Amino acid sequence: MAKRQIELGVLYSRSGNYSLISEACRIGALGAIAHVNSDPSRDFTFHAIERDPMGNIDNYEPLCTDILTNTTARHVIGCITSWSRKEVIPSLERHGGTLWYTVPYEGFEASDRVVYTHACPNQHLLPLLDWAFPTYGKRAFLTGSNYIWGWEMNRIARETITGAGGTVLGERYLPIGSFDIERMIEEIEATRPDFILNSLIGPSQYRFISAYHELGQRDPHFRPETCPVMSCNLTECELPALGEAAEGLIAAGPYFRSDTYSSEHRNFGSSHEAMSYAAVMELARLLSLGANGETLSISALLEQDQTGTGIVDPQTHHTSLPVLIAQVENGEFVIRRRFAPVLGDPYLSRGKGVLQEIGPDLKVVS
C-alpha cells in the first residue's frame, strides 16, 4: 500500500547573519525527515516544503503564510531569531498552523501555536549564572545584539546578579550585523569584570570574541581562567567561525557533541541540530497516534496523546531538557557540569527548583 504523504514546512534562512545556526537546524530537521521516510513501520512520509527567508526579517511572515495557504502543510519547523518567531505567530493563528521552534530563546512566551523544543532561561541562563558565581565571581559585564534576545536575557541576568549581591559593571548592545565592538572592549578593559555574559549573535559575536581574545593576549586578566565569556546560544555549529579565539568559551545547552553520557543520543553536530531532529521525530510520533493527525491542531494532538512518552508539556508547549555547562577545549566543548532534565518554565513562575546534579561518571538508571 502506498504511504500517505504529509507536507511539512521548513523555514530556515540559508544566508544572512545567523546562517550557521539555521544550517545546523535544517540538517537536523531534514535528517529526521529522511529517518521517518525510511522507516517501514510508518504509514506516512514527510514531504519538506522549503522556503528560504534569506535572513531578512520581512520575508518570514509572507513565506509562512505561503506555506500555510498554498500547501497542505499545517506544521512548520523554522525561525532562528525571536523576532522572526513573533512575526509568524499571527499567520499561524490565522491559518491554524503550528511552528516548531528549535533554538534557545529568552522565554516569556507560551503560544498555543508554537512548540519550543530548545532551552529557555531556567534551562540555560539561571543554571549558568548559579554555576558562574562561585566559580568566577559576581561582577558581570553584559553584552547583546539589539533585539529581544539580548535585552531580555540581560534583564533576567541583571535581576539574578543583583539579587545574589553581585554587580553589573556594564551593559552594551550592538545592532545585528554591526562590527562596532571597540567601545564594548574598552569598557570591559576598564571595568575588569569577573565574567562576560555574551548575547550577541552572528558576525558581531564573532568579531567581539576575536577582539576579546586579543585583549586576553595583552592583559592576562581577560583570559578564560579569570574572566570567561559565557553564552546561552553558542554551539559547535558556530565554532568554525571563531577559530582559535573560541578556546575557553563557556556555553550552557541541552546537548554537546562530545557528551557521550546518554547512549540513545545520535551523533549530532550540535544542540541546534539535535533539538530540530527531536522536534520532527516528536511530530511524527504525534501524527502516528491516530488517523488524520495532520488535520488536528497541536493542542488536539497533545490532548489525544495518552502514551505518557511525549516530550511536550501540554500547558506551556515547552520540553524537559538536561542542563549542561561546557567549555571549549582544543576546539571541542568539554562538559564542566551536568544537571538532570528540567521542564522549561517560560515565565519563571514555577519557583527556582534545585537542579539535580549528575556527576560525570554517574548514569541515570531508568
Added chain:
Amino acid sequence: MTRRFSARELGGARAVILHREHTTVKALSRQLTAIGLRVTQQWPSLGAAALGADFVFFDADLGHDEQFPWARGQSPMPLIALIGSEAPGRIEWALTAGANAQLIKPIGDNGAYSALLIARAAYDEALALAAEVTDLRHRLSERQTVVQAVNFLMSEGADETAAFDRLRRMAMDWRVSFEVAAQRVVARHTGKRGSDERRNSRS
C-alpha cells in the same frame, strides 16, 4: 519612576474570571495557566472566595455593579476588563468598576501576561496615590491645630519663627509628624487651661 517586574511572583497567584462559559474563558485560562496562575471561572457573580484572589478578570459586555462583593472602585485586587463591545457606555462602566487594564475579545494566544503586569502596576500606583492623598488631606485638616500650637508656644515667650522651630524640634524628638506634635502641644495647653477654668469656676 522605574519599576522592576518580577514574573516569579506570578507563580501560584490566583485569578478569577467573571465571565459566562465561553471560548473567551478557555483561551484566557490557557494563557494564565501557562504563565503559572491558578484559575477559576465564576458567573453570574463573584462569591466571597473571590476576595482572596490576586487578580479578577471581568466581562465588560454583560457586567454590572452588583456582581462584585465590594463597593464600586474598591476592589482589594487589580481588575482587568474583558471588552468585546467597544461602546463608550460599556468602557465608562468598566472604568467606574475599577478596571486597571483591559483585554480585547476575542481573546487569542497572547495579551494576558502584559495585562497582568500593567494591571498590577496601575493598581499599586492607584493605591499608593490614594494613601498619599489621605495623608495630605489629613495634614491639611490639621492646619488649624498647627496655628493653635504655634500660638501657644508664642504665648510662652517665643516669636513666631522660634515657636515654629520649637514645634519642629518637638516633632523630631518625639519621632512623630509635625501635625501630631502640634496636637500634643494643643492638648497640653487646652488641658492646662481647662483645669484653670475649672479652678476659676470653683472659686
